[in-house]
Amino acid sequence: MNDTNEPNTEIENAEAVADALAEWWHASARDLPWRFGRTTAWGVLVSEVMSQQTQMIRVVPYWNDWMERWPDAVALADAAKADVITAWGRLGYPRRALRLQECARVVASDYDNKLPRTYDELLALLGIGDYTASAVMSFAFGERIAVVDTNIRRVLSRVFLGEESLGGAARPAERALAKQMLPQDDASKCRRFDRPSVVWNQSVMELGATVCTAKAPLCEACPVSGHCVFLHNGRPGLGERRTRPRQRFQGTDRQVRGLVLNALRNLPGGATALNRKSLERLWDDHIQLDRCIASLDEDGLIEILPNADVRLPV
Ligand code: SF4
Structure with a gap:
């Protein structure tokens, strides 16, 4: 991929990939409690902040306890800091807990306890970056917006361009590819979480988390293996990364x-x-x-x- 705003490839198999992934999503998506319209936009935001550095499946018990205790921004805004830090438990990077509480205070006071519905307003909240704002817009509000995280970048790059995305900061061309591949939404699908762009974002991310993993992709079990340029090319440079390996934890x-x-x-x-x-x-x-x-x-x-x-x- 080049570093311009345009991916350098005409994509021909986009529709077939989207169809295969949507079918796989409906049959195989993990039944996480913040999916399928079962929680509020605030609950989706909490799940996204919690899973920034932690596998989603590990987040589930923390999220359940947290949402039972502090179901909305007002409840969290009023909580004792010590309780918030304690409830964060072993999710890691505990500053995120305090930033989430700061964010809750702004949502409670400036937005009448409801998450704002625009990307720019979300981005202005403490601790919310491009990924989280886009994820909330898509997963909670059903808006058609490209979500770009490491998993999505890896899957799109492999399937459509046949190369590794190499990690590091997202390049303009990777963002452009994510936008280009986003399916059009069908106005007749009114359930927010069923819209094609939402299913697409979630299914590509889920594939990257569970099947098309960085080091050991399970190509034999992959629903889009028949369309994957990376597999077709013999998986060149599998696992190559631009960034240094993660720092060891012991002794840090x-x-x-x-x-x-x-x-x-x-x-x-x-x-x-x-x-x-x-x-x-x-x-x-x-x-x-x-x-x-x-x-x-x-x-x-x-x-x-x-x-x-x-x-x-x-
Ligand atoms: S075929 Fe393999 S490399 Fe291609 S998307 Fe599926 S798991 Fe990833």
């Missing part, structure tokens, strides 16, 4: 920050803070430990008390 600041937060979430009955001794028992390298405590404090995820105890924010 992320691990130490997680240990501190986890200890705070699971304090024994009645305790509200961790003292210095308990903190030092969590990690031997106390310089790294202090750096992580300071960064958690800076991110608003913990509070350091005058006697150096730490606690979740109140």
